Amino acid sequence: MGSLFRSEAMTLCQLFLQSEAAYACVSELGELGLVQFRDLNPDVNIFQRKFVNEVRRCEEMERKLRFVYKEIERASIPMVDTGDIPDAPPPREMIDLESTFEQLENEMKEINSNQEALNKNFLELTELKFILRKTQTFFDEVENNQITADQPNNDDQQALLAEEGKTIQAAKRLSFVTGVIQRESLPGFERLLWRACRGNVFLRTAEIETPLEDPRTGDSIIKCVFIIFFQGEQLRLRIKKICEGFKATLYPCPENAAERREMAIGVMTRIEDLQVVLNQTKEHRNTVLGAAAKNINPWIIKVKKIKGIYHALNMFNLDVTHKCLIAECWCAVDDLDRIHQALKRGSEKSGSTVPSILNRMETKESPPTYNITNKFTNGFQNIVDAYGVADYQEVNPAPFAIVTFPFLFGVMFGDSGHGTLMFLFGLYLVLKEKSIAKIKGGEMVDTVFGGRYIILLMGICAIYTGTIYNDWFSRSLNIFGSQWYFSNVTLSDEFVRTHSDIQLNPKTAFHNQTPYPVGLDPIWQLAVNKLTFTNSFKMKMSVILGIFQMSFGVVLSLLNHLYFKRTVNIYCEFIPEVIFLGCIFGYMIGLIFFKWLAFTCYSEFQPSILLAMIDMFLNFGATIPKDSLLYAGQGVLQPILVALAVVAVPWMLLVKPLYLRREHQKAMAAKGSTVRYDTTSETAPIVKSEEPPEGVEHNEQKEEPEEEEEFDFGEIFVHQAIHTIEYCLGCISNTASYLRLWALSLAHAELSEVLWVMVLKIGFSTNGYAGFVVTWFMFGGWAALTIAILLIMEGLSAFLHALRLHWVEFQNKFYDGQGMPFQPFSFVRIMKAEEE
Amino acid sequence: MVYRFCGPKCSNCCFVLSIWGIVMLIILGIFFQTRAVTVSEDVDEDGWDQTATSQSYPKISRISCSNDCNSVERPSPQHKNCYIAAGMYGFTLLISIWQKYENSRAAYRAGSTSSGRL
Numbered sequence: 020m021g022s023l024f025r026s027e028a029m030t031l032c033q034l035f036l037q038s039e040a041a042y043a044c045v046s047e048l049g050e051l052g053l054v055q056f057r058d059l060n061p062d063v064n065i066f067q068r069k070f071v072n073e074v075r076r077c078e079e080m081e082r083k084l085r086f087v088y089k090e091i092e093r094a095s096i097p098m099v100d101t102g103d104i105p106d107a108p109p110p111r112e113m114i115d116l117e118s119t120f121e122q123l124e125n126e127m128k129e130i131n132s133n134q135e136a137l138n139k140n141f142l143e144l145t146e147l148k149f150i151l152r153k154t155q156t157f158f159d160e161v162e163n164n165q166i167t168a169d170q171p172n173n174d175d176q177q178a179l180l181a182e183e184g185k186t187i188q189a190a191k192r193l194s195f196v197t198g199v200i201q202r203e204s205l206p207g208f209e210r211l212l213w214r215a216c217r218g219n220v221f222l223r224t225a226e227i228e229t230p231l232e233d234p235r236t237g238d239s240i241i242k243c244v245f246i247i248f249f250q251g252e253q254l255r256l257r258i259k260k261i262c263e264g265f266k267a268t269l270y271p272c273p274e275n276a277a278e279r280r281e282m283a284i285g286v287m288t289r290i291e292d293l294q295v296v297l298n299q300t301k302e303h304r305n306t307v308l309g310a311a312a313k314n315i316n317p318w319i320i321k322v323k324k325i326k327g328i329y330h331a332l333n334m335f336n337l338d339v340t341h342k343c344l345i346a347e348c349w350c351a352v353d354d355l356d357r358i359h360q361a362l363k364r365g366s367e368k369s370g371s372t373v374p375s376i377l378n379r380m381e382t383k384e385s386p387p388t389y390n391i392t393n394k395f396t397n398g399f400q401n402i403v404d405a406y407g408v409a410d411y412q413e414v415n416p417a418p419f420a421i422v423t424f425p426f427l428f429g430v431m432f433g434d435s436g437h438g439t440l441m442f443l444f445g446l447y448l449v450l451k452e453k454s455i456a457k458i459k460g461g462e463m464v465d466t467v468f469g470g471r472y473i474i475l476l477m478g479i480c481a482i483y484t485g486t487i488y489n490d491w492f493s494r495s496l497n498i499f500g501s502q503w504y505f506s507n508v509t510l511s512d513e514f515v516r517t518h519s520d521i522q523l524n525p526k527t528a529f530h531n532q533t534p535y536p537v538g539l540d541p542i543w544q545l546a547v548n549k550l551t552f553t554n555s556f557k558m559k560m561s562v563i564l565g566i567f568q569m570s571f572g573v574v575l576s577l578l579n580h581l582y583f584k585r586t587v588n589i590y591c592e593f594i595p596e597v598i599f600l601g602c603i604f605g606y607m608i609g610l611i612f613f614k615w616l617a618f619t620c621y622s623e624f625q626p627s628i629l630l631a632m633i634d635m636f637l638n639f640g641a642t643i644p645k646d647s648l649l650y651a652g653q654g655v656l657q658p659i660l661v662a663l664a665v666v667a668v669p670w671m672l673l674v675k676p677l678y679l680r681r682e683h684q685k686a687m688a689a690k691g692s693t694v695r696y697d698t699t700s701e702t703a704p705i706v707k708s709e710e711p712p713e714g715v716e717h718n719e720q721k722e723e724p725e726e727e728e729e730f731d732f733g734e735i736f737v738h739q740a741i742h743t744i745e746y747c748l749g750c751i752s753n754t755a756s757y758l759r760l761w762a763l764s765l766a767h768a769e770l771s772e773v774l775w776v777m778v779l780k781i782g783f784s785t786n787g788y789a790g791f792v793v794t795w796f797m798f799g800g801w802a803a804l805t806i807a808i809l810l811i812m813e814g815l816s817a818f819l820h821a822l823r824l825h826w827v828e829f830q831n832k833f834y835d836g837q838g839m840p841f842q843p844f845s846f847v848r849i850m851k852a853e854e855e
Numbered sequence: 856m857v858y859r860f861c862g863p864k865c866s867n868c869c870f871v872l873s874i875w876g877i878v879m880l881i882i883l884g885i886f887f888q889t890r891a892v893t894v895s896e897d898v899d900e901d902g903w904d905q906t907a908t909s910q911s912y913p914k915i916s917r918i919s920c921s922n923d924c925n926s927v928e929r930p931s932p933q934h935k936n937c938y939i940a941a942g943m944y945g946f947t948l949l950i951s952i953w954q955k956y957e958n959s960r961a962a963y964r965a966g967s968t969s970s971g972r973l
Contacts, residue, residue, distance in 0.1 A: 064962060440875075494893040501892070541892050776896075781932045782940075783887075783897045790932075791939035798876055 023396055023418045025582075026409060027351040029386035030840070031057075032358075035376040039368070041335070041344045044375050045328050045844075046107040051361045051844025054348040055296045056388060059336045068333040077326035078119065084119040084319055090127055091269045093237070094305060097310045105317045107324035107846070109368075116321065120265035125310055136236035139295050142289045145231060146199045147241070147270050151283045153225040153244040154197055154649050158279075163667055193250045195274075196258055202226065202241045212247070215257055221248040223382055245335035246272075309317075320850065338717050347380070349387055349841065355379075386411050389841035394452075398470045398536045399424065406634040406826045406838025412582070414575050416830055423568060425473065427824055429480025431563065431763035431817040434771060437809055441855030442478025449475055477818075486537040488553070488764070492805070493771035495544035502530040503542040524619045558609050559759040566604045567745025567827065568751070572832030573597060579833055592742070593674035595667035600750055602664040609633055610649060617650070625649070635661060661670045672743040683730045745831075753828040759820050767813050859961060869951035876944035884937030895934070913945040 032054075036044050050053055063460045086246070091098060108116070109768075199206055205224060212220055223246050230239040245267070247258055262269055273279050335344040362375040388409050392400045398418045402424065409415050432438065448455060448471035455468060467474070489495045503523055523529075523542075534540070543549045559689055573596050580588040610628050618625060626647040634643070643654045654744065782790070784799035830836070842848070861869065911954045 491893070497892045544892050547893060780897050783894075783936070787934070787938075790936040791943070794880070794933075794936045795940035795943045797874075798880060798944075799872060802875055811896055 021761070023390060023392070023415055024388050024759065025412045025415060026388040026838075026841075027353065029349050029411070030352050030355075031380045031382045031384070031386070031387060032350055032355075033378040033380050033427075034344075034348060034362075035338075035378070036335075036346065037371045037373050037375065037593065038342045038343060038371075040327060040373075040375060041332060042110050042371040043369040045331050045361050046367040047097060047326070047356050047368075048358070049107065049327060049331070049844055049849075051357060051847045052843050052847060053354045053358060054350040055197065055841055055843045056334050057347045057349070057501065058334045058336070059345070059347060061640050065333075069335075070329040070332050073113075073329040074326060075334070076113070077322055077329065079840065080117060080120050080322045081319075081326070083124045084315065084322060085307075087120075087123055087127060087311050088319070090131075091308050091315065094308050096305065096308050096312045098315055100316050102319065104320055104846075104850075107328060108321050111326060116318065119317075123307075127304075130307065132250040132777070133236070134297075134300050134304065134798075135234050137293065137300060138232065141203070141290070141293050141297060142231060142234055143268070144286055144293065146227075146244075146268065146450050148256040148283070149227045150197050150199065150244050150270050150272060151286065153227075154246050154820055155279065156225070157223050157246055157320035158276065161696035167221075170697050193248050194255065195246055195248045195272075196262070196269055197244070197246045197272040198242055198262055198267045199227075199242050200262075200265055202243050204241050204265050205245075208261070209247075210263055211265075212258065215261060216249065216254055219249065220258065222246070222553035246338065248266055280471070282336055290298065323849060323853060324846050327844070329845060331844050347398050348844075350843075351389055385838070387841040388413075388838040389417060390417070392417075395472050398473045401469070402473075402825070403830075403842065404824065405726060405832075406840045406842045408733055410835045410838040413838070414582075414833060415833055416575075416834055419575075420474075420825055424821055424825060425480040427564070427568075427760065428477045429484040430479045430561070430760045430823040431820060432477070432767060432814060433484035433488045433764050433811075434490045434492065434498075434767065435482045435485030436490075437771070437805070438478050438481025438483075440478075440806070440810060441474060441481060441814065444472075445471055445475030445478050461526075477814075484764075488768070489539035489541055489543070490768055490771075493768060493775050495539070495541040497541040499536045501540050501542045502533060502535050503528055503540060506528060550765075554761070554765065557764055558758060561757050561760035562604075562754060563608045563611060564760060565754055565824075566600070568595075568610050568757075568824075569753060569807050569832060570600060570605070571812045572605070572829050572834075573600060587675060587678060589680075591673060591678065595670040596746060599664050599667040599671070599747060602660040602667070604754055606660055668743065668747060670774075672740060676739050677731065678733050679730075679735055689824055741793065749831065756828055757824065759824070767809070767817070770813065771805070771809050774801065774809065778804060857863045859954065860923065860949070861958075862956070863958045863962070866951045866954035866958055868948055870955060873944045873951055874950035877948065880937045882939035884941065887934035894933075895938060895958050930933045 065071070083479075113694075207222075208221060212222055226246050227242050227244060230241050232238070233240055237357070248257065249258060259269070273282060332344065332605060335346045363378060364376050366373075370524060388411055390400055390409075399420045400415075402420060403409070403415065403417045429438070432441075448468060452468075452471065458464070460468075485491065493693055543552060546552070573593065577589065577593050577595075578588070580593060607628070610631065614626075614628060622645045626649050628649075630647060631649060632643070632648070633652075639661060640658045641654075648654075778797055778801040782794035785793040883894065885891075
């Protein structure tokens, strides 16, 4: 049974597959997705492997499919995605698929080239049509001018126009060129014409209103019709060159109006004919693509599967007799039965008479780490794996993170209102997960969706801590009624007049001496000194939570030592670590709890814990004055604790290296003894006669002769010194680091308070009829800012800090995170990787 | 088609905001009416009477002694504004529901004509 606490017990297996059954067997294993093949020929170039030809064929098929896919997308034909995934086809079907795709591609190419030619033709005709139409207007203008010029009149302007008419009339004897050019290049074209021909040409342009379609890319382009009048053959050549340079297309245009009309009619009929042909081509293309669209998704999956299988087969070794393939793979011990069955199915499918053989192997290598997760635990496992994949069978922090991660987040995000919103959001994602999972929304959406259960739990924890802090959108809720009250004595008129603030005395102003049932008393909402009180409370709470979590991490390291039989680590690391942590920080939180329980407002003195802790070190052994004495015997106990903590440091530092050296010398003295050292796996000596735990044996039984040479006292000592310094300083700095719990919750509370006062309160403090409009409007703004700043921004910040507390402060007490992940050969994984 | 002025995202956003607005403003309205401690700091100095209810927790600097005993059960004036604003959010809720309905119908129509565009 898989548990999240330790990774699965793995084993290395050897697979003997008959050549003819190999494909079917690997296909079955791919569907199962439980084995990770090892590359048995890592030195062989990828092009020299056995099935490189098949892989190449698959890639060719993929290319063709991609081409067809793009064509279908461009024609915006809906693709049928039934969601069912076809099995990997038998190898003989590959040839059928290949020929199908070949045919499809050729057909598509032919249709495309035809269509392109037709489109080009169509474009040319349309352009010609527009030229005829537009130039007609140019010529008409000329004729109009001629008419006006013929009419006698006295108007100056008319005379001017007439003059212009005459010049054009003169130009009529000149030649002209008509063509079409893209609108963007028109200004440059005009300028160059002017310069190159020294102003001796006359250019008229008109824009084509309907955008034309580029036959190659299908984009729409806007073009202009132009007509250039000029004189002489040299200018014609020059103009033609310029036109070429600007990629303008020139069309012949008859000079005669009647000819032009005739040509226009001819063009129109040709366009109509071409339209019919074009429509038919398009229809044909759509039917071909439509047929392909029905099958394209299964095809893509099939080809991917075939490719995956041949990739896996490329990792196998060929037997000397060429009769069978040999594969090596990692798999979980619990899955062996299912793998056996899959192999049996594969052999049956291929019709092979010789069964495939699965052999367990002994190995010295460390197996990959395989944690079985479900949709709930997956998010938390990802958080842990992002830091480092656990060593093989090391204690996995993920199950503890399920509890502590959302809780620490909640401590920093403590607000029941914001927590409710986050909870509802998480709940929505969880309840609608089936329909949301289908939406492909990019990386950001996937990340949020993958962490939906984390969000849900974070919301619940934020509601809980929000209730404890009594913060509801930064306001306190008075559900049970405050336990504080004002006695009539303190509220006398005279007293109020003379005092601006009243300090409530718990002796007189506290109901029944019982606190508010849950969390902070709502009276603090009104108090001037609310922050002073909550800061002290939250700081103590952060330190308590932090030390509990760190101690828990140290305890988990004990589990690792026990499991891997590193006995020396228990005596030389775990015990002094516990003593060091307990004597200083454990004692401190003991004092915090003690003071909460034992001291009341009736106590004679109120000694400070902070001063007690400082005096414990600075005034070592001094007698404690009565007013700062927390309990009887404090003066005796504290020096003992300090002494213990101080002793723990050299204990941690020296005992283990010295012990290892002695053991080593003993071993050297009696050659061939059974004791040796394993410096690579965190030091511990392994006694051969002892039965190592299952699955770990590979780890320890390394190459024997070399190991004994490798014992290096200096290295071990430096390593141990680093560990000791890291731990001792870490205890202090990590405790301080946990104060971020307080700092972030303070920041969150203040930020939400500021938002309430600066935005929402404006609505409430508006009087009169405008009041409700402003309230309505301000609430909208406040809600938007609450989501953007407090939920998303502050939520991310609290998330990151919770992440850090787990990665650094918690996991460095016990977690190595040097393992390699188990990456089984699985079609589902291949398909997912392709999608990304 | 003519009556659709909010897209699916916009109408969903308004939908959620309206529900939140209704719930929260009604709660706030009740707080103002009962003069709960939650909203004590959001009330103007004159309108707020710290000694009005037996379960109040005055921050003494705020007490105005001139109107201490006027009325024991005088609610603060903000509660009406809150209720009206909640009503306005009810109105926007109805609009967003209507728009959501129109959007879903348009999406259905688009789907049935197999244009594939939403």
